[in-house]
Amino acid sequence: MQKQLEINQIPFVNLKSQHAFMKSELLIAIGEVIDGGDFILGEQVAEFERQFAQLCGVRYAIGVNSGTDALILALKAIGVRSGDEVITVPNSFVASTTCIRVLGGRPIFVDVGADYNIDPSQIADAITSKTKAIIPVHLTGRPCNMEPILAIAKEKGIAVVEDAAQAVLAEYQGQPVGSFGTVGCFSLHPLKNLNACGDGGVLVTDNPELYDKLKIMRNTGLRSRDDCVLWSHNSRLDTLQAAILLVKLRYLHEWTQQRRENARYYQTQLDGISQIQIPPEREWEKCVYHTFVILAERRDELCQFLRERGIGTAIHYPVPIHLSTAGRELGYTEGSFPVAEMQSQQTLSLPIYQGLTVEQLEQVCHNIKLFYLYV
Numbered sequence: 001m002q003k004q005l006e007i008n009q010i011p012f013v014n015l016k017s018q019h020a021f022m023k024s025e026l027l028i029a030i031g032e033v034i035d036g037g038d039f040i041l042g043e044q045v046a047e048f049e050r051q052f053a054q055l056c057g058v059r060y061a062i063g064v065n066s067g068t069d070a071l072i073l074a075l076k077a078i079g080v081r082s083g084d085e086v087i088t089v090p091n092s093f094v095a096s097t098t099c100i101r102v103l104g105g106r107p108i109f110v111d112v113g114a115d116y117n118i119d120p121s122q123i124a125d126a127i128t129s130k131t132k133a134i135i136p137v138h139l140t141g142r143p144c145n146m147e148p149i150l151a152i153a154k155e156k157g158i159a160v161v162e163d164a165a166q167a168v169l170a171e172y173q174g175q176p177v178g179s180f181g182t183v184g185c186f187s188l189h190p191l192k193n194l195n196a197c198g199d200g201g202v203l204v205t206d207n208p209e210l211y212d213k214l215k216i217m218r219n220t221g222l223r224s225r226d227d228c229v230l231w232s233h234n235s236r237l238d239t240l241q242a243a244i245l246l247v248k249l250r251y252l253h254e255w256t257q258q259r260r261e262n263a264r265y266y267q268t269q270l271d272g273i274s275q276i277q278i279p280p281e282r283e284w285e286k287c288v289y290h291t292f293v294i295l296a297e298r299r300d301e302l303c304q305f306l307r308e309r310g311i312g313t314a315i316h317y318p319v320p321i322h323l324s325t326a327g328r329e330l331g332y333t334e335g336s337f338p339v340a341e342m343q344s345q346q347t348l349s350l351p352i353y354q355g356l357t358v359e360q361l362e363q364v365c366h367n368i369k370l371f372y373l374y375v
């Protein structure tokens with residue numbers, strides 16, 4: 001029995017298996033960069049940017065060194081400064097708030113809906129004369145309901161900076177996320193759907209002036225080798241990472257399709273368990289399932305039960321940003337965002353990566369059913 005369990009380990013993520021099958025391709029790409037010696041802003045960076053922009057249906061992409069930096073640079077480029085307010089959500093990864101605070105701005109949170117995304121009906125009340133931007137976060141790889149968000153932003157004359165870190169290739173009404181706002185921000189962190197072998201990020205925009213500015217900003221303010229035109233930090237995407245990403249881009253559509261099929265399996269098999277809720281996929285969206293989340297009664301016990309049976313899960317995220325150690329200074333309290341707080345206590349992310357077998361998915365579902373039937 002013990003042996004059986006060891007064989008059937010299902011980790012929450014499996015980066016080793018993702019890389020094993022394309023290791024030779026990656027090593028060739030890495031070798032080419034080493035032979036070429038063009039480690040900083042080499043031709044692979046430009047080629048990756050070209051392909052990524054095309055993928056998002058926009059004119060420009062700018063490779064940077066993380067998703068966090070993409071967000072910081074986006075806000076800085078649109079002019080967010082000390083004292084400005086920026087609207088976002090409390091249930092995201094901290095970086096969607098960090099980017100506002102490190103510029104001296106004030107994060108204004110809006111609660112989320114059953115889809116884990118910003119509730120557009122609550123945005124208008126959060127807008128003041130100091131509001132500079134809205135950061136809708138396409139959390140879990142599910143697109144936000146962009147139409148009302150864009151309408152409010154347009155009416156009030158404020159920018160939309162999309163945090164699409166978890167949502168590469170996700171679509172809203174048939175259009176890729178990242179292409180709706182003034183700027184779209186993506187992360188290429190090893191755990192994201194399109195992942196570098198290290199840190200990386202990318203910005204997308206249709207605006208030529210913003211593109212020029214962002215290219216200068218990610219390169220210590222240099223317009224050319226000897227002409228520094230503004231103060232900025234170094235946030236370049238490495239040529240090595242771009243070369244690796246170009247290999248992975250060949251597989252991204254296939255991986256996304258597999259994630260969506262895995263999600264479909266869970267949705268069908270877990271349907272009807274009254275103790276769990278799964279956000280529905282609406283007809284206007286294509287979700288890419290960076291995470292597959294359920295709201296589970298007795299979440300922590302379920303998590304423990306699955307762990308004992310070799311099934312890895314994760315919680316995104318157990319502490320809402322306004323209740324984190326750093327976030328306490330923002331002036332919110334427990335009860336400020338009831339939906340986000342409830343979700344933080346009940347949400348559980350199941351393994352969803354490409355390469356999971358039907359047997360493994362079956363095993364996850366089987367054990368969830370066992371838990372609610374017998375424990």
Ligand SMILES: *Cc1c(COP(=O)(O)O)cnc(C)c1O
Nearest residue numbers: 066067068093095165187188189
């Ligand atoms: C991962 C992530 C980021 C930050 O990306 P890094 O590349 O890790 O800096 C920002 N926002 C969200 C929603 C994320 O999931």
